[in-house]
Amino acid sequence: MGEQSFTAMAGAKAEGEVPHLGIGMLGYAFMGKAHSNAFTKIPYIMYPPPAIPDLVAICGRNQEAVAEAARRYGYQRYYTDWREMLKDDDIQIFDNGTPPDMHAEPSIAFARAGKHILCEKPMARNGEEAGRMRDEVEKTGVKNMIGFNYRFVPAIRQMRELIQSGALGRIYHYRAIYLQEWVMPHYNLPLIWRLDKEVAGNGVLGCLGAHIIDLGRYLVGEIGSVAATTRTFVTERDLPDGSGKAKVEVDDAFATVVEFENGAIGTIEATRFGAGRKNHQVLEVNGEKGSICFDLERLNELQVFWVDDEPKETQGFHNVLVTEGYHPWIENWWPHGHIIGWEHSFVHEITHFLDCIANDKDVAPLGATFEDGYRTAVICDAILESAAARKHIDIKY
Ligand code: SOE
Numbered sequence: 001m002g003e004q005s006f007t008a009m010a011g012a013k014a015e016g017e018v019p020h021l022g023i024g025m026l027g028y029a030f031m032g033k034a035h036s037n038a039f040t041k042i043p044y045i046m047y048p049p050p051a052i053p054d055l056v057a058i059c060g061r062n063q064e065a066v067a068e069a070a071r072r073y074g075y076q077r078y079y080t081d082w083r084e085m086l087k088d089d090d091i092q093i094f095d096n097g098t099p100p101d102m103h104a105e106p107s108i109a110f111a112r113a114g115k116h117i118l119c120e121k122p123m124a125r126n127g128e129e130a131g132r133m134r135d136e137v138e139k140t141g142v143k144n145m146i147g148f149n150y151r152f153v154p155a156i157r158q159m160r161e162l163i164q165s166g167a168l169g170r171i172y173h174y175r176a177i178y179l180q181e182w183v184m185p186h187y188n189l190p191l192i193w194r195l196d197k198e199v200a201g202n203g204v205l206g207c208l209g210a211h212i213i214d215l216g217r218y219l220v221g222e223i224g225s226v227a228a229t230t231r232t233f234v235t236e237r238d239l240p241d242g243s244g245k246a247k248v249e250v251d252d253a254f255a256t257v258v259e260f261e262n263g264a265i266g267t268i269e270a271t272r273f274g275a276g277r278k279n280h281q282v283l284e285v286n287g288e289k290g291s292i293c294f295d296l297e298r299l300n301e302l303q304v305f306w307v308d309d310e311p312k313e314t315q316g317f318h319n320v321l322v323t324e325g326y327h328p329w330i331e332n333w334w335p336h337g338h339i340i341g342w343e344h345s346f347v348h349e350i351t352h353f354l355d356c357i358a359n360d361k362d363v364a365p366l367g368a369t370f371e372d373g374y375r376t377a378v379i380c381d382a383i384l385e386s387a388a389a390r391k392h393i394d395i396k397y
Contacts, residue, residue, distance in 0.1 A: 123373030125201025168287025
């Protein structure tokens with residue numbers, strides 16, 4: 001069998017038919033690693049890929065660290081100033097993996113330069129900053145996405161498809177918690193950036209809360225109002241440079257009641273003081289025909305209950321292993337039962353973005369756009385306002 005006929009028959013695209021998109025990555029820490037890992041896997045896992053991401057450049061302030069990251073992940077070059085990377089014509093996608101205080105200025109500059117923008121969550125430190133970013137991408141027309149990667153976990157996408165199909169019927173409740181423990185006193189953390197209001201904008205609200213607020217919009221619908229409480233348990237911490245102490249001005253925990261515009265109600269809660277909880281995100285949706293529950297620490301599974309399940313004698317929540325070829329994205333990976341992990345949500349997420357760019361598709365509603373990031377930022381602001389005023393706050397965009 002000739003090479004061409006094999007290629008044609010397999011449906012695979014020859015190398016020349018797949019566009020290449022140059023990546024400029026800002027940041028080389030946790031998200032720089034997760035995104036670089038995804039860029040590398042996409043060409044041979046999401047096969048044939050909608051585009052091949054070329055690792056053109058990575059940027060970070062510390063020259064030694066960013067040079068090491070470029071070598072480690074395979075970037076062609078590195079920069080220590082994003083304004084220099086902005087001039088690099090080999091870059092078509094700007095990937096912003098920095099802390100929130102570095103999201104607005106560079107993303108706006110790269111959008112103005114006509115680059116498509118992938119920005120990590122939370123989009124910005126507050127709704128005003130997020131609104132400026134959203135306005136810029138709308139003006140320039142570049143494709144844009146926020147790194148709400150949990151939308152791209154197969155089990156969560158499956159939840160959305162079941163809800164959208166009407167399988168659950170009318171939705172009554174959305175219940176989401178996101179618990180971690182690593183900010184508790186026994187970790188002896190100084191005032192790191194995730195606890196610094198000037199850098200992060202807020203505390204657990206943007207770090208973990210943003211994910212489950214976005215998932216509430218993704219799974220159930222628009223949020224109309226919030227009634228919230230926040231708490232800062234440790235009010236003073238050492239400064240990282242050892243020069244003294246400073247007041248903690250961000251939330252360590254929050255809990256909010258939400259009213260959805262479609263009549264459903266919900267509770268959304270997050271903390272980084274959940275002793276024993278490592279990355280404990282649990283979502284439950286209750287509808288008139290049944291319930292679906294997801295647990296991130298068992299991310300290949302769903303717990304499902306159907307009201308009309310038969311025989312009645314065996315009714316109850318049952319466990320579904322979301323690893324069949326007919327489940328979202330699984331056919332790209334392994335036979336059923338060969339489970340995937342947290343990192344693979346970034347492979348799916350970034351493939352979606354590459355596809356939207358290469359084939360001029362809409363990032364929404366499956367991916368989170370800058371409009372989605374802006375709405376979550378406004379909801380976070382409303383949670384803080386509600387807690388301070390101790391009253392319901394209606395969401396206004
Ligand atoms: C916080 O520890 C964190 O890394 C979040 O920033 C991520 O968004 C979440 O996916 C895992 O936990």
